[in-house]
Amino acid sequence: MSDLVEGRTGEWEVVIGLEVHAQVASNAKLFSGAPTAFGAEPNANVSLVDAAMPGMLPVINQECVRQAIRTGLGLKAEINLVSVFDRKNYFYADLPQGYQISQFKQPIVGEGMLRLDMPDGSTREIGIERLHLEQDAGKSMHDQHPSKSYIDLNRTGVALMEIVSKPDMRSAAEAAAYVKKLRSILRYLGTCDGNMEEGSLRADVNVSVRRPGEPLGTRTETKNLNSLRFIQQAIDYEVARQIEVIEDGGEIDQETRLFDTTTGTTRTMRSKEDAHDYRYFPDPDLLPLVIPQEEVDELSAALPELPDLIRERLTGEYGLSAYDASVIIEERETAAYYEAASAERDRKLVANWMTVELFGALNKSGQSLADCKVTPAALGGLVGLIEDGTISGKIAKDVFATMFETGKDATAIVEEQGLKQVSDSGAIEAMIDEVMAANEDKVSEYRGGKDKLFGFFVGQVMKASKGQANPGMVNQVLRAKLDG
Amino acid sequence: MSDLLSLSAVAARAALDAGEISAPELTSAYLAAVEETAPLNNYVAVTAERALDMAAASQTRIKSGEAGLIEGIPVGVKDLFCTAGVASTACSRILEGFTPTYESTVTANLWREGGVMLGKLNCDEFAMGSGNETSAYGPAVNPWTGADGVELVPGGSSGGSASAVAARAALLATGTDTGGSIRQPAAFCGIVGMKPTYGRCSRWGIVAFASSLDQAGPFSRSVADNALMMQAMAGHDTKDSTSAATPLPDLMAALDKGVKGMKIGVPSEYVMDGMDSEVVALWEQGQAWLRDAGAELVAISLPHTKYALPAYYIIAPAEASSNLARYDGVRYGLRVEADSLDEMYAETRAAGFGEEVQRRILIGTYVLSAGYYDAYYLKAQKVRRLIKQDFDTAFETVDAILTPATPTAAFPVGRKVDDPVTNYLNDVFTVPANLAGLPGMALPAGLNSDGLPLGLQILGRPFDEASLYSIGRVIEDAAAFSAVPQRRAGGAS
Amino acid sequence: MSVDKSTVARIARLARIHVPEERQEKLSSELNGILDWIEELNEVDTGNVEPIASVTGHSLPRREDVVSDGNRVDEVLANVPETASGFFVVPKVVE
Numbered sequence A: 001m002s003d004l005v006e007g008r009t010g011e012w013e014v015v016i017g018l019e020v021h022a023q024v025a026s027n028a029k030l031f032s033g034a035p036t037a038f039g040a041e042p043n044a045n046v047s048l049v050d051a052a053m054p055g056m057l058p059v060i061n062q063e064c065v066r067q068a069i070r071t072g073l074g075l076k077a078e079i080n081l082v083s084v085f086d087r088k089n090y091f092y093a094d095l096p097q098g099y100q101i102s103q104f105k106q107p108i109v110g111e112g113m114l115r116l117d118m119p120d121g122s123t124r125e126i127g128i129e130r131l132h133l134e135q136d137a138g139k140s141m142h143d144q145h146p147s148k149s150y151i152d153l154n155r156t157g158v159a160l161m162e163i164v165s166k167p168d169m170r171s172a173a174e175a176a177a178y179v180k181k182l183r184s185i186l187r188y189l190g191t192c193d194g195n196m197e198e199g200s201l202r203a204d205v206n207v208s209v210r211r212p213g214e215p216l217g218t219r220t221e222t223k224n225l226n227s228l229r230f231i232q233q234a235i236d237y238e239v240a241r242q243i244e245v246i247e248d249g250g251e252i253d254q255e256t257r258l259f260d261t262t263t264g265t266t267r268t269m270r271s272k273e274d275a276h277d278y279r280y281f282p283d284p285d286l287l288p289l290v291i292p293q294e295e296v297d298e299l300s301a302a303l304p305e306l307p308d309l310i311r312e313r314l315t316g317e318y319g320l321s322a323y324d325a326s327v328i329i330e331e332r333e334t335a336a337y338y339e340a341a342s343a344e345r346d347r348k349l350v351a352n353w354m355t356v357e358l359f360g361a362l363n364k365s366g367q368s369l370a371d372c373k374v375t376p377a378a379l380g381g382l383v384g385l386i387e388d389g390t391i392s393g394k395i396a397k398d399v400f401a402t403m404f405e406t407g408k409d410a411t412a413i414v415e416e417q418g419l420k421q422v423s424d425s426g427a428i429e430a431m432i433d434e435v436m437a438a439n440e441d442k443v444s445e446y447r448g449g450k451d452k453l454f455g456f457f458v459g460q461v462m463k464a465s466k467g468q469a470n471p472g473m474v475n476q477v478l479r480a481k482l483d484g
Numbered sequence B: 001m002s003d004l005l006s007l008s009a010v011a012a013r014a015a016l017d018a019g020e021i022s023a024p025e026l027t028s029a030y031l032a033a034v035e036e037t038a039p040l041n042n043y044v045a046v047t048a049e050r051a052l053d054m055a056a057a058s059q060t061r062i063k064s065g066e067a068g069l070i071e072g073i074p075v076g077v078k079d080l081f082c083t084a085g086v087a088s089t090a091c092s093r094i095l096e097g098f099t100p101t102y103e104s105t106v107t108a109n110l111w112r113e114g115g116v117m118l119g120k121l122n123c124d125e126f127a128m129g130s131g132n133e134t135s136a137y138g139p140a141v142n143p144w145t146g147a148d149g150v151e152l153v154p155g156g157s158s159g160g161s162a163s164a165v166a167a168r169a170a171l172l173a174t175g176t177d178t179g180g181s182i183r184q185p186a187a188f189c190g191i192v193g194m195k196p197t198y199g200r201c202s203r204w205g206i207v208a209f210a211s212s213l214d215q216a217g218p219f220s221r222s223v224a225d226n227a228l229m230m231q232a233m234a235g236h237d238t239k240d241s242t243s244a245a246t247p248l249p250d251l252m253a254a255l256d257k258g259v260k261g262m263k264i265g266v267p268s269e270y271v272m273d274g275m276d277s278e279v280v281a282l283w284e285q286g287q288a289w290l291r292d293a294g295a296e297l298v299a300i301s302l303p304h305t306k307y308a309l310p311a312y313y314i315i316a317p318a319e320a321s322s323n324l325a326r327y328d329g330v331r332y333g334l335r336v337e338a339d340s341l342d343e344m345y346a347e348t349r350a351a352g353f354g355e356e357v358q359r360r361i362l363i364g365t366y367v368l369s370a371g372y373y374d375a376y377y378l379k380a381q382k383v384r385r386l387i388k389q390d391f392d393t394a395f396e397t398v399d400a401i402l403t404p405a406t407p408t409a410a411f412p413v414g415r416k417v418d419d420p421v422t423n424y425l426n427d428v429f430t431v432p433a434n435l436a437g438l439p440g441m442a443l444p445a446g447l448n449s450d451g452l453p454l455g456l457q458i459l460g461r462p463f464d465e466a467s468l469y470s471i472g473r474v475i476e477d478a479a480a481f482s483a484v485p486q487r488r489a490g491g492a493s
Numbered sequence C: 001m002s003v004d005k006s007t008v009a010r011i012a013r014l015a016r017i018h019v020p021e022e023r024q025e026k027l028s029s030e031l032n033g034i035l036d037w038i039e040e041l042n043e044v045d046t047g048n049v050e051p052i053a054s055v056t057g058h059s060l061p062r063r064e065d066v067v068s069d070g071n072r073v074d075e076v077l078a079n080v081p082e083t084a085s086g087f088f089v090v091p092k093v094v095e
Ligand SMILES: [Mg+2]
Pocket: A019, A204, A221
């Protein structure tokens, strides 16, 4: 177990469970017709329902239900055909109703599983405890006024999926891998945009430590972490803090903590101290959510292919390396690009061109695949030219650079710039004869035993051909002439 | 004027269509009646100008043959309904000055059908009470007067509504009924009150008390008027997830169907300790009337009746404690300034909620809190199922159930009661219908020896309001209840 | 189960209602009165009974995912006790 942490008094095992809040991709809110769009003027995306005006009632958005089902299916989870919305009661400035509509006893999605692909090519399975639908809260701003907080209800009532993992993770890196994989699945499914900067995906991390083999220790929950880096920092800080507290003879309080992004530390959340009695009960404004099995079947049939399955094909059937596969499948668009580009080509060669040249160029130019001028067909075409010997790999790089700039087809570029590889054995022989004639001394040296000079001759011939000579043929003919 | 006030809504509609009277005339008569009965404190706001504008518009529609079901009929609105541009406070200080920008579905339906809004009617604060004594505007008073002229409560929570209709200060009025808040005041004031099936009337725009129990319904002086108003206010509303899509039958057509061949259940458990003997006698009289009209009376058992009230006093406060959390001083209504947010909440809610509301919020908070949820809330929800099953079983053999509406007649305003439970017992006959979601009608059937009205209650199958109107009409005809309250507008003509 | 003064204080705190010390005693006896009466329910055998939260027997109706609301800041803030720059304003919250 390489994940064990060394303390002053021995080794500790870290136990991590995550509650991820993923904003459901939908036009309107979970229980009101107000928009979910990011960045509106304060309180512009607010209906009278969201503002909890007297007499206002919730009506559920069908698409949010379906997105939750899709996500459940993507997590290989059980879909509960009957689920119930409960009220979670607490007072807070950004919670206008005085309760959050959530699902407590009977969530829409039950147990599932998420597979982590580790860098060494091995896999780990992380259990999913449940997924439920609930309302997001509004936003409080504490820095606008010395003695006041300002409240914006634009986010209030936006649909969230709370996805709760089992306490199956053992390191900060694993937790980060989990969130990354979850984000990828959500984006494949189109059920959450995964935009962590805008708060579309936030994680609460539950951390505890124990001696290996011992029962679970007391956990703390650090709330609302909105980047992979913060998740890892918060976990590392909590692990170190908890070990120190216990090793100093203290005890861990089960509590909610806040993460300070500037210091990378966590601290007790004051406002939640006495708010643990949420008095959940079924929301009497809503009826049980009943999902016909046929609806689940329909959604299941329409589900896109998910990364795990694509990975299996890429590493199995196509023979790609674990690394190339993981880079290609990270986004649904990338995987689709790859499938299209490599359909009739050498799969490995296309993967190599994508991960090295294409992604390198995109990175350098700051473009995304969506605005890239090189179509999958064009990249496939370029690889085709390499495969059939029309151009060498070296020339191909220049061709690609032009493609990336102009969006032109590889064949057209090769034609225009006369880059076609010389594979005519007569022409190559002539060039070789010329080079040998101009370097008689080196020919003697080579024949005298200085084998290393072979590379020199190859270089000279390629130079004479302006790089267009077929390198395989050059090698073959040169070897025959020099040795002959 | 008194002629106009003595017209039923059905008769007024006919007279309006025939051009014998005009809508502005009728409305003016009622506005005058509102003023005349002002000492009853049944209105908390009178919208005279709006009423006259609406009446004028009604007159135009009547003339062009576009009259709605209640075109030109003056209607009072319980202050629990949100009415656009008119302060709506649930008779609570915490909603002081709150003026909705929206109209509740039920009142919007009434205005769409031509109703004319007279104003907002007094009620118990957040509909919590059985005497209209918890209102921030002070108690509404019953137009019926007790012995020695003692002032009586109109019942509650829709006390202002019942008082106004009985006193002829409104021809029709809306109420809401969570545990009897329409039927009990109707009985106390000698008028007809209907709590329809849960889901029949939209709850959208009505200040919530207990969402799984609240239903809006009509008050009227006759069964036919009640059916007319019900027809105008009910209907499916997609803005309320608990609203039923079940179509409303023609209630006016049900009025003359009679009860021949109907089986009417008489539950043995509705005889209670301390029940007024006159109430029992009236109940027996009611059974005789129905038998005479051709119905078969059947003894039935509703074994869990006794437990309805305690279950109700867990479920209703639990839901209320959550429903009333939104009154926090942040977005509308009263705010008591304080240094911290939590203090602001606590001071605002202490100042804004009256004693009974606070008591119920605390009970509701307690029964939902960690460690008590199973023992109280969950237990009550289980008993609620048993109560519903009692009715389901009964309705396998009977078409409706006849019971007294209240254990006693109206009691004096300010009657001193040392423990809240005594007050809660007023709802003993009405609460089961709310727990089971059934329709229930209360209507006057006689007077007690003090000359105060006593009412009977008819309970029906879900969505079978029509049978209640058939039965109600038979009782109304047989009882020929013609007594009138002392303090009604236009004198006892 | 009996509600003492400290329980009254705890639930009043949960309900965010300031109950002055001198009212706690009276409230605790009132609440106990109500709770004693409510405990009649314990006479009922509910061993095999499922709790019921909704009597309609219907399932939850759903609406289409269409933006049909919002953009009504004036209405949202129409009754607000304190506002600034389109926000609701409350005493400063310390997290
Ligand atoms: Mg959490």
